[in-house]
Amino acid sequence: MSEAPEVKPAESTTPTLAPRGLEGVAVAETRIGDVRGEEGFYHYRGYDATELARHCSFEQVWHLLLIGELPNARELRWLQDQAVAGRALPGGVSTALDDIARLPGYTALGALRTAVSLSAAALNLQPTLDLTPDQVRADALRMVALTPVLLMRLHRVHQGLAPIDPDPSLGYAAAYLQMLTGERPGPEAARALEQYMILTMDHGFNSSTFTARVITSTGSDMGSALTGAIGALAGPLHGGAPSRALDMLDAIGTPERAEEHLRDEVKGGQRLMGFGHRVYKTDDPRSVLLHEVARGLGGPQVEFAEHVEATALRVLSELKPGRRLYTNVEFYSGVVMNTVGLSRDMFTPTFACSRTVGWTSAVAEQASNNRLIRPSAIYVGPPAPRPLPEGYAYA
Ligand SMILES: CC(C)(COP(=O)(O)OP(=O)(O)OC[C@H]1O[C@@H](n2cnc3c(N)ncnc32)[C@H](O)[C@@H]1OP(=O)(O)O)[C@@H](O)C(=O)NCCC(=O)NCCS
Structure with a gap:
C-alpha cells in the first residue's frame, strides 16, 4: 500500500500581529553591532564599544563600522583623506544654508535635517538600488564628513557669526x-568629545537606524535615509532630550537641595532625567565611561553631578525598589558636552553627527543585501466594504 501524500498546510493570509513597538521582534540580521542589556554590554562588529572609545580615534571606529574592520595605517590614511575631502560644501548650497540659519522657527536639529536633505540633492546622490557597494560607501563617507560642517555653519550664521572652515590638519x-x-581646541576637550562621539555612533537596532533601513529598502538614496533618520532621532523618546538631565541639575541648584528635590520628584510621579533604560537593567556602559571622561575634564559641575547621581540612585532604590533603575547615557553626556563648550541646543545635533556613522553603515549593509521592508497591519476599523451613506455625492 502506498503512503498518503504529505499535505502542506495552506499558507495563512492573515498576518500575525507583532507586539506593540516591535519589542522583542528581530526584523533583520546585522553584522554591525548589538546591545546586551542584561549584561550592560554593547559592541561594534564584535568589539566592546567602550574599549574602542578608550583606545581608538573617531576615524578608526568609523572605518570599523562602515568598512567592517579596524584599519591598518594605510587604510586609516585613506579614510582620513576621504574625510577631509568630504568636508567641502557642495556647490550652490551656501546661500540656501544661510537662509535656513535665519528661518524664524530655527532649531539646530531641524535646520540640520533640512541642510542634509539640501546637500544630498545638490550632490545628486543616486538611488542605492543603482549603486555598487563601493559607490554606496563613497556616499556614506561624504555625508558623514559633511554633516558637522553643515551643522556648525548653520549654528554660527544663526548666531550672526561668520562661518569657519574646518582645519584639514584636525581630526x-x-x-x-x-x-x-x-580656535584649535585643547587636547583634553577634543578627546573627551571624541570619546562621547565614539560611544554614540551606534547602539543596536534603534528607531532611527531602523528608519534609515526602511528608507534604503525602497532603493532610495543616502540623503533620504539620513534625512528620515534625523527626523526619527528628533523625538524626545529617542534623542530629542539629552539636555534634560542638565536642566535637572540646574533645578536642584545646590548639593544640599538634592535629596529633597529628588524625593519630591519621584513621590510626585516624575521621572528623574538620566536614570532608567528600556534595555539596560544594570549600569549603562556608556554612562560608566562618560563619568570617567567627565572626571578627566574636571570642573565644579562634575562633583555636583556625582553628588546628585549618588543621591538619585539611593532615592530610586528606596522609592522604586526592584525596578533596576541605573544612570543612563544622558546623565554624564550633558556634563561632558557642556564642559567642552557646546550649548544645550547643540546636544542632540552633536549626537546626530556621531550617529550618522551608524546610520550610513546600516544603509550600506541594507543596500548590499536588500529586500523591500513592507510589513502589514491588522485592520480593526468598521467592517469593509462599507456602503457610502445614502445620497452622498461629490461636492
Ligand atoms: C528611559 C525610560 C523611558 C525607560 O522606561 P521603561 O523601560 O519604559 O520603564 P517603565 O516606564 O516601564 O518604568 C518602570 C518603573 O520604573 C519607574 N521609572 C523608570 N524610570 C524612572 C526614572 N527615571 N525616575 C523615576 N522612576 C522611573 C517608572 O515610574 C515605573 O515605576 P512603577 O512600576 O511604579 O510604575 C525611563 O526610565 C525614563 O523615562 N527615564 C527618564 C528619561 C531619560 O533619562 N531618558 C533617556 C534614556 S537614554
Missing part, C-alpha cells in the same frame, strides 16, 4: 570644536 572631533569657536 573629526577636534575640527568639530574648531568650527564652533574658530
Whole structure:
C-alpha cells in the first residue's frame, strides 16, 4: 500500500500581529553591532564599544563600522583623506544654508535635517538600488564628513557669526570644536568629545537606524535615509532630550537641595532625567565611561553631578525598589558636552553627527543585501466594504 501524500498546510493570509513597538521582534540580521542589556554590554562588529572609545580615534571606529574592520595605517590614511575631502560644501548650497540659519522657527536639529536633505540633492546622490557597494560607501563617507560642517555653519550664521572652515590638519572631533569657536581646541576637550562621539555612533537596532533601513529598502538614496533618520532621532523618546538631565541639575541648584528635590520628584510621579533604560537593567556602559571622561575634564559641575547621581540612585532604590533603575547615557553626556563648550541646543545635533556613522553603515549593509521592508497591519476599523451613506455625492 502506498503512503498518503504529505499535505502542506495552506499558507495563512492573515498576518500575525507583532507586539506593540516591535519589542522583542528581530526584523533583520546585522553584522554591525548589538546591545546586551542584561549584561550592560554593547559592541561594534564584535568589539566592546567602550574599549574602542578608550583606545581608538573617531576615524578608526568609523572605518570599523562602515568598512567592517579596524584599519591598518594605510587604510586609516585613506579614510582620513576621504574625510577631509568630504568636508567641502557642495556647490550652490551656501546661500540656501544661510537662509535656513535665519528661518524664524530655527532649531539646530531641524535646520540640520533640512541642510542634509539640501546637500544630498545638490550632490545628486543616486538611488542605492543603482549603486555598487563601493559607490554606496563613497556616499556614506561624504555625508558623514559633511554633516558637522553643515551643522556648525548653520549654528554660527544663526548666531550672526561668520562661518569657519574646518582645519584639514584636525581630526573629526577636534575640527568639530574648531568650527564652533574658530580656535584649535585643547587636547583634553577634543578627546573627551571624541570619546562621547565614539560611544554614540551606534547602539543596536534603534528607531532611527531602523528608519534609515526602511528608507534604503525602497532603493532610495543616502540623503533620504539620513534625512528620515534625523527626523526619527528628533523625538524626545529617542534623542530629542539629552539636555534634560542638565536642566535637572540646574533645578536642584545646590548639593544640599538634592535629596529633597529628588524625593519630591519621584513621590510626585516624575521621572528623574538620566536614570532608567528600556534595555539596560544594570549600569549603562556608556554612562560608566562618560563619568570617567567627565572626571578627566574636571570642573565644579562634575562633583555636583556625582553628588546628585549618588543621591538619585539611593532615592530610586528606596522609592522604586526592584525596578533596576541605573544612570543612563544622558546623565554624564550633558556634563561632558557642556564642559567642552557646546550649548544645550547643540546636544542632540552633536549626537546626530556621531550617529550618522551608524546610520550610513546600516544603509550600506541594507543596500548590499536588500529586500523591500513592507510589513502589514491588522485592520480593526468598521467592517469593509462599507456602503457610502445614502445620497452622498461629490461636492
Ligand atoms: C528611559 C525610560 C523611558 C525607560 O522606561 P521603561 O523601560 O519604559 O520603564 P517603565 O516606564 O516601564 O518604568 C518602570 C518603573 O520604573 C519607574 N521609572 C523608570 N524610570 C524612572 C526614572 N527615571 N525616575 C523615576 N522612576 C522611573 C517608572 O515610574 C515605573 O515605576 P512603577 O512600576 O511604579 O510604575 C525611563 O526610565 C525614563 O523615562 N527615564 C527618564 C528619561 C531619560 O533619562 N531618558 C533617556 C534614556 S537614554
